[in-house]
Amino acid sequence: MYVEVVEEEWLLSEEQVGSLLESIHGTAGGNRSVYPFMRTVAEQALFAREARALRVSDVALPEGDGGKLTVRRRGKARVIPLQPQSVEFLREWISDAGLQMDDLLFPGTGGGPLLTSSYKRIWEQAQQAVLPRDDLYAWRLGEPIAILRDSCLVKWLRMGIPSVTVAEWAGVTPRWLALRYPYCFRTENTETDREHLSTGSALSDVSN
Secondary structure (H helix, E strand, C coil): CCCCCCCHHHHCHHHHHHHHHHHHHHHCCCCCHHHHHHHHHHHCCCCCHHHHHCCCHHECCCCCCEEEEEEEEEEEEEEECCHHHHHHHHHHHHHCCCCCCCCCCCCCCCHHHHHHHHHHHHHHHHHHHHHCCCCCCCHHHHHHCCHHHHHHHHHHHHHCCCCHHHHHHHHHHHHHHHCCCCHHCCCCCCCCHHHHCCCCCCCCCCCC
């Protein structure tokens, strides 16, 4: 099984992801769905196509507790836990946008699917505004948003979340993770950061 390795230097730090999301929040303009869409992609390690297909009925947002997100891909469903911070954010987004259970969670203009062009332009603008432009890192400016998923998965692994669990959340196998991110499997002495784990799938908040 061939799996392309994502080199460590390609990944985004938590600080960079937070800055990118803040930039997106400030420049999305009339595309109200773009920021919550991108934030969910980044926090839950989703493919863009998965996030575009989500409906309000795919999220469980209980009061005062962690929720869950059901993602469907290629006829299979997987469940990703949502930390309280993400639950609060999505509940607020659904309420402010006036979305109903059968609606797309991140609708485009007219309620249809969010167009790739709608978020790609804003993502590229955020990269230009946030990422370094020096000779060493300028090449990263063209990275597609899939790098957000890779960066989130590596973050989870480095926090000490078991690879079997991360694989379940990502819809892949532990072997796939080991092949794609080999640097996360070079030691058997990684200890779980319990405090960090409690907010593992939630990034710093940016008010909606």
